[in-house]
Amino acid sequence: MEMPFVKLQILINLTPHLRLLNLITTEKHMSIEIKNPANPKETVAYHSENTAEEIDTIITNAKSAQKNGPLFLSQNVDA
């Protein structure tokens, strides 16, 4: 009788990871075209959406930089 609850709990816990997985598989380096709103025929720039892998690296680097940072009041937040 407890199985449905357990499955639901697993699904809830995995939801953020499934979304990231979804990003990896469906939105890898999607291109964003920036148009000039005064003249939409003019493309101002193209940018690529970050992939989930890139985002994970950015967050890991941020965490590391914060912990080791030389800036004012820096300290290990896990302390």
Added chain:
Amino acid sequence: MTKEMGKTLGESKGEIAKAVGEGRATADRAGAPIGEVLPSQIAGTISYTFRRPRGVVLGINPWNFPFSTPLRKAIPALLYGNAIIQKPATISPGPLLMMRDIASDFFPKGLFDVVVGGGAIGQSLCEHQDINAVSFTGSVNVGRKVAIAAVSHFAEVSLELGGKNPVIVNDSLNLDAALDQITAAGFAVCGQRCTAISRVIVHKDLETQVIEGLAKRANAIIPSDGTKDGAQMGPLSSDAQLHDVSSFVERAINEGAKIAAGGTKINSDIGGFFYSPTILSGVTRNMEIARN
């Protein structure tokens, strides 16, 4: 900024000047006390408070102030020892990407970074266990989603959401000066500001004067390409925004509001998202246009 989201060059320069001033004022806080010593009830001990970093802060930014808003998030976060990752709006990422490039010359790798992407990526960032705080500026609807996602793992949340700001005009004012100020505050950045005046509440004895005065001022504003010298007002930021604004006006008219000025899309040979500065009268408090 002007090329990406349409505000005039003057407005773009003004945003940068204001952001720099705010940044300097915030940086001055670096020397301020970061805690206090409090009386203790136990002999031989002291009680004290101090500030500590949250860790990794996520900034989610709007398209209407793509320079000042991220700077307003970054400086305090860095000042108090955090790392910050920022996500710009998809239509105006340029200023933040430039900031990232500049920051990479001065900061350790990872301390200031940018993620480019749409709503799904924003949602994933908010849900990420290693994001310790989220500072969001944008709409009420998205802000609600951000808050729910961040709170799900107990990240600190700060929300700066939309506004529907009224001004009250009574008979004690210099009416011309008041109408000038209302026009400026209502139509700056095409009215696409959370602090824009979007409702004018008028004493009934002044109703005609105020409507005519505002209509005259609105009609004198000619929207044009914001990069041109002397541009008074640029286009709306996107096709979707143009559709939203024109739809709001259409529904207001269907509900009984009257057009005193504007109320039309402006056709240009280059197809820009231009909309005439608009004044509606006869608006009641129950109408959608008065509430959203």
